Amino acid sequence: MEGKTVIITGGNAGIGKETAIGLAKKGANVTITGRNETKVKAALEDIKEKSGSQNVDYLICDQSSLAEVRKLAETINAKYDKIDVLVNNAGLYTSDRELSKDGIELMFAVNHLSHFLLTDLVLDKIKSAKGRIVSVASVAHKQTRDFDTGDINMDKDFSGWKGYSRSKWCNIVFTKELAKRLEGTGVTANCLHPGGVSTEIAQKEANWYTKLGWWLGRQFYFISAAEGAKTSIYLASSDEVKDVSGEYFYKCEKVYSNRPSQDPGMWKKVWEVSENLVNI
Numbered sequence: 001m002e003g004k005t006v007i008i009t010g011g012n013a014g015i016g017k018e019t020a021i022g023l024a025k026k027g028a029n030v031t032i033t034g035r036n037e038t039k040v041k042a043a044l045e046d047i048k049e050k051s052g053s054q055n056v057d058y059l060i061c062d063q064s065s066l067a068e069v070r071k072l073a074e075t076i077n078a079k080y081d082k083i084d085v086l087v088n089n090a091g092l093y094t095s096d097r098e099l100s101k102d103g104i105e106l107m108f109a110v111n112h113l114s115h116f117l118l119t120d121l122v123l124d125k126i127k128s129a130k131g132r133i134v135s136v137a138s139v140a141h142k143q144t145r146d147f148d149t150g151d152i153n154m155d156k157d158f159s160g161w162k163g164y165s166r167s168k169w170c171n172i173v174f175t176k177e178l179a180k181r182l183e184g185t186g187v188t189a190n191c192l193h194p195g196g197v198s199t200e201i202a203q204k205e206a207n208w209y210t211k212l213g214w215w216l217g218r219q220f221y222f223i224s225a226a227e228g229a230k231t232s233i234y235l236a237s238s239d240e241v242k243d244v245s246g247e248y249f250y251k252c253e254k255v256y257s258n259r260p261s262q263d264p265g266m267w268k269k270v271w272e273v274s275e276n277l278v279n280i
């Protein structure tokens with residue numbers, strides 16, 4: 001990874017931060033993005049210390065705003081000649097239905113749509129490097145079997161886990177359609193489930209019983225963030241997967257995502273909805 005340019009969204013905490021440490025250790029020039037400058041700067045120092053690398057940088061972007069995502073892409077395009085790896089990692093969980101700055105259901109907007117837009121806007125730089133796109137999905141996608149285009153904001157049918165599941169299902173469906181569109185370009189797109197990982201994702205905007213359940217998971221069951229970052233690091237850097245594209249991984253192995261997520265009709269549907277919403 002020596003000298004390779006890596007961008008990791010949501011790199012100031014949890015799995016993203018450990019992915020940054022792991023790839024910086026391997027010699028990559030890593031840029032993390034995050035929404036809170038104080039937190040991001042503190043994480044940057046930690047990443048430098050733990051990786052022993054000074055080649056770590058940051059950019060600020062609140063991914064709940066498509067305008068901010070566009071600005072982030074502009075900065076990235078101006079700053080880098082090429083991107084070897086884009087890790088679409090930022091994500092959040094909310095128990096209540098919330099809307100993004102653009103009026104879109106928040107988990108769909110941040111976890112999927114912002115990455116859909118960012119990837120599109122920096123794709124030429126990834127193509128220049130014949131690079132890799134790695135998206136952090138989740139086994140939570142399994143609850144989702146379709147995308148209701150008549151209820152994009154989940155006005156009719158929302159729960160935290162339904163919204164989260166849909167956003168992670170979209171990460172997978174997006175990866176599969178993207179890989180198809182990128183055939184012959186040398187760019188690969190893969191996604192993954194990191195495991196049940198001890199991070200704060202469901203302790204920020206979750207209700208009390210979700211927070212309690214998550215806290216118990218962290219005490220007794222979940223793996224560490226460093227362990228959870230292993231598949232992201234593998235997909236970003238291993239020669240074993242340099243020609244693999246359109247797949248879903250867990251523990252550095254190819255696994256099956258649920259059946260509806262393998263349906264090209266679904267890929268097309270989610271792609272078209274996303275295109276319309278981000279206006280590209």
Ligand SMILES: NC(=O)c1ccc[n+]([C@@H]2O[C@H](COP(=O)([O-])OP(=O)(O)OC[C@H]3O[C@@H](n4cnc5c(N)ncnc54)[C@H](OP(=O)(O)O)[C@@H]3O)[C@@H](O)[C@H]2O)c1
Pocket residue numbers: 009010011012013014015016033034035036039061062063064088089090091092110111136137138139193194195196197198199200201202204
């Ligand atoms: N933990 C698990 O068990 C698990 C399982 C399956 C998949 N995942 C996925 O793994 C990824 C990383 O999650 P994590 O568990 O490491 O959680 P985390 O520690 O909460 O990290 C999430 C990162 O995303 C950032 N983020 C959230 N909302 C954002 C926004 N509006 N704009 C910009 N950045 C934003 C967070 O920033 P702040 O620090 O400012 O909040 C943080 O840097 C997510 O995509 C998640 O869905 C996690």
